[in-house]
Amino acid sequence: xxxxxxxxxxxxxxxxxxxxxxxxxxxxxxxxxxxxxxxxxxxxxxxxxxxxxxxxxxxxxxxxxxxxxxxxxxxxxxxxxxxxxxxxxxxxxxxxxxxxxxxxxxxxxxxxxxxxxxxxx
Amino acid sequence: xxxxxxxxxxxxxxxxxxxxxxxxxxxxxxxxxxxxxxxxxxxxxxxxxxxxxxxxxxxxxxxxxxxxxxxxxxxxxxxxxxxxxxxxxxxxxxxxxxxxxxxxxxxxxx
Numbered sequence: 001x002x003x004x005x006x007x008x009x010x011x012x013x014x015x016x017x018x019x020x021x022x023x024x025x026x027x028x029x030x031x032x033x034x035x036x037x038x039x040x041x042x043x044x045x046x047x048x049x050x051x052x053x054x055x056x057x058x059x060x061x062x063x064x065x066x067x068x069x070x071x072x073x074x075x076x077x078x079x080x081x082x083x084x085x086x087x088x089x090x091x092x093x094x095x096x097x098x099x100x101x102x103x104x105x106x107x108x109x110x111x112x113x114x115x116x117x118x119x120x121x
Numbered sequence: 122x123x124x125x126x127x128x129x130x131x132x133x134x135x136x137x138x139x140x141x142x143x144x145x146x147x148x149x150x151x152x153x154x155x156x157x158x159x160x161x162x163x164x165x166x167x168x169x170x171x172x173x174x175x176x177x178x179x180x181x182x183x184x185x186x187x188x189x190x191x192x193x194x195x196x197x198x199x200x201x202x203x204x205x206x207x208x209x210x211x212x213x214x215x216x217x218x219x220x221x222x223x224x225x226x227x228x229x230x231x
Binding site: 035037039046047048049052060061062063097101102103105106107108109111112113114 | 169210
């Protein structure tokens with residue numbers, strides 16, 4: 001059974017960089033046809049797709065305003081992929097989920113439990 | 122920017138049937154949008170219910186069904202149960218590896 005687990009600091013200071021890692025177990029991150037994505041959910045609000053990566057390193061991102069601050073990378077040797085979000089503000093406080101994207105990246109089939117990140121002033 | 126629209130809230134009586142919809146601010150939803158649906162209860166990660174418009178994810182009861190309704194995608198729950206009370210999100214695929222979430226529908230069973 002595939003499992004995903006987010007890890008990283010729960011508290012990040014204003015204007016600094018948020019870094020999260022998703023560790024995949026029970027399957028290889030280097031399997032063809034699957035992408036690996038990040039989704040976030042601010043407290044009390046809806047889900048927002050941030051972006052995704054293929055094991056080759058090819059990435060896709062959501063809106064251009066967020067894209068300028070986001071880096072998604074993959075480490076196939078560790079079966080992990082990572083998110084970096086720079087210049088964070090309070091609006092970036094959210095639960096961050098990692099997920100596997102299947103069907104040619106058209107839907108998410110496996111999710112991590114989520115990691116709450118709070119931006120402090 | 123494309124906005125994916127959902128009803129903010131809907132209520133249904135226990136045992137009743139309810140349909141949630143997922144549309145586009147501009148244009149129609151079709152199978153090429155690959156609509157998918159997710160259920161989320163408070164404090165939990167989303168659970169995948171439906172993908173590629175109609176296909177139920179493994180372990181999802183058959184009282185959840187997906188379809189196209191007019192120019193929107195739809196999620197129908199037949200015989201609603203108390204534990205169906207959740208937030209429901211749709212996702213539409215925009216091409217080029219890009220997905221967009223709808224704003225979510227809060228379903229109340231009462």
